[in-house]
Amino acid sequence: MLYAILCYNDEDLVWSWTKEEDDAVMGRLAVVHERLGEKLGPAARLLPTTAATTLRKSPEPIVIDGPFAETKEQLLGFYVIEVENLDAALDVARQLTAANPGGAYEIRPIALLLPDKRVSNTRLPDKRVIEQCAPEKRGP
Amino acid sequence: MTDLAWINSAIIGARPQAIGALLRYFRDLDTAEEAFQEAALRALKNWVANGPPRDPAAWLILVGRNAALDDLRKQAKHTDLPPEELISDLDDTEASLAERLDGSHYRDDVLRLLFICCHPDLPATQQIALALRIISGLSVVQIARAFLVSEAAMEQRITRAKARVATAQVPFEAPGPAERAERVGVVAAMIYLLFNEGYSAGDDAARGALCDEAIRLARLLLRLFQTEPEIMGLTALMLLQHARLPARFDAAGEGILLEDQDRKRWNSKLIAEGLALIDKAIRHNRPGPYQIQAAIAATHSRAHRAEDTDWAGIDALYAALERLQPSPVVTLNRAVATAKVHGPELQMIVPLEERLSGYFHYFGARGAFLVQLGRIAEARADFDRAIALANTPAEAAHIRRHLDRLTRSA
Numbered sequence: 001m002l003y004a005i006l007c008y009n010d011e012d013l014v015w016s017w018t019k020e021e022d023d024a025v026m027g028r029l030a031v032v033h034e035r036l037g038e039k040l041g042p043a044a045r046l047l048p049t050t051a052a053t054t055l056r057k058s059p060e061p062i063v064i065d066g067p068f069a070e071t072k073e074q075l076l077g078f079y080v081i082e083v084e085n086l087d088a089a090l091d092v093a094r095q096l097t098a099a100n101p102g103g104a105y106e107i108r109p110i111a112l113l114l115p116d117k118r119v120s121n122t123r124l125p126d127k128r129v130i131e132q133c134a135p136e137k138r139g140p
Numbered sequence: 141m142t143d144l145a146w147i148n149s150a151i152i153g154a155r156p157q158a159i160g161a162l163l164r165y166f167r168d169l170d171t172a173e174e175a176f177q178e179a180a181l182r183a184l185k186n187w188v189a190n191g192p193p194r195d196p197a198a199w200l201i202l203v204g205r206n207a208a209l210d211d212l213r214k215q216a217k218h219t220d221l222p223p224e225e226l227i228s229d230l231d232d233t234e235a236s237l238a239e240r241l242d243g244s245h246y247r248d249d250v251l252r253l254l255f256i257c258c259h260p261d262l263p264a265t266q267q268i269a270l271a272l273r274i275i276s277g278l279s280v281v282q283i284a285r286a287f288l289v290s291e292a293a294m295e296q297r298i299t300r301a302k303a304r305v306a307t308a309q310v311p312f313e314a315p316g317p318a319e320r321a322e323r324v325g326v327v328a329a330m331i332y333l334l335f336n337e338g339y340s341a342g343d344d345a346a347r348g349a350l351c352d353e354a355i356r357l358a359r360l361l362l363r364l365f366q367t368e369p370e371i372m373g374l375t376a377l378m379l380l381q382h383a384r385l386p387a388r389f390d391a392a393g394e395g396i397l398l399e400d401q402d403r404k405r406w407n408s409k410l411i412a413e414g415l416a417l418i419d420k421a422i423r424h425n426r427p428g429p430y431q432i433q434a435a436i437a438a439t440h441s442r443a444h445r446a447e448d449t450d451w452a453g454i455d456a457l458y459a460a461l462e463r464l465q466p467s468p469v470v471t472l473n474r475a476v477a478t479a480k481v482h483g484p485e486l487q488m489i490v491p492l493e494e495r496l497s498g499y500f501h502y503f504g505a506r507g508a509f510l511v512q513l514g515r516i517a518e519a520r521a522d523f524d525r526a527i528a529l530a531n532t533p534a535e536a537a538h539i540r541r542h543l544d545r546l547t548r549s550a
Contacts, residue, residue: 019386
């Protein structure tokens, strides 16, 4: 199974780390990343919410400065795109909106992107399911 | 992270919002500040024991307000003063508090607090000191160290500033759109002043921290006014300038000029954030001085080597800045950019001499123009004047290198 792990913290706190504090955290994380090896897909560090722009996916999509701040909707997915600038990113978001209206897209610049380290990214069925279905596990 | 570190950060983060709201209740800066201090003390005990509240700012406002009301009631018993004379909005119910926090009240509370700290009646040095004390919550000792004055002198400066704003009659009703825009402009100017105070401090860490504080305040202002392109521009400008800090000084603490800096040492995270904010601002198509200055800083940031700098772009940006905010310094900067593209045009800067006669960069630039035009004797005279006006040893050393080159080639 593929999982996304979403990272939450106080951005004022994290973005006021000194370079030494930041390097220390990133150094500790790098050790974990290394240990994870092929388990680790792409990882991203986002810029603060002040750098965010939101596209409301209404019939006439509206661009709003700032992060997505509503609580009625839940985070359901994300894309990573590489384009020239914010206008081009908004254009992509509008194309996606046309195919899938409703809700919103928050467009947030990525500060750091760690590439996918996995050799194979084919999805395997959960091994535990296979084990549970194996004949020797079925009763005496 | 320890719980205590989280609690500290939550209290600092909630501070502008909480003091802003308490100021609206009590209409007195000292009362609001004391109420907040009391609430913060109780938070340290209570949050450790019971876990942090869902909305730290709302908790601090509520507890702070109740503590201050208790105090005022006690005082009233001793002095027979009816508390009603000291307190406004007594009818505010606790239930409406959280709601107010989310609405425009909260935004105006913080803006009012910021605005009071940089009230036009206050001289600039008092504005910055008061903002650092009240909004950022720095101690008097910390602020005194940053301004290189004694603790007693700083204490006095802040006390005077508080006394002056107390009589300044800042209206407490929600401001209209025009007044709000004016307040935002005044606050932005104070934040940039604070930044420059830190930026000009050399590699002194205590003073350099003022830059971080200015950026933090700018982010706060930007969160309140998310659609203001000039606030995006101001934040971007400071981020892009601050990104150069690791490259601005050599091992001996001497300044290194932009063109000589090791650009690999620039902070790429801050640059990325600055560029993203300019990108956002440009979409509004409402250019302003902060956005243009940020765009100039961004142009430097995009050049991996000094010789890759897009001087034609910088020239055009200075021309735009000159139209919006004409000043002899801007014209001088434009002339320098123009010279990089088309060669020196002495007539652009000669008329500026009278107003820039005490300005190091004027004579440095004019000397460099004269060298290019082959007028060496005049160039030497200008370089000598520049050295006499240099603000730092690095500036003087830079000009001496020009003079050495002249001597060698002569």
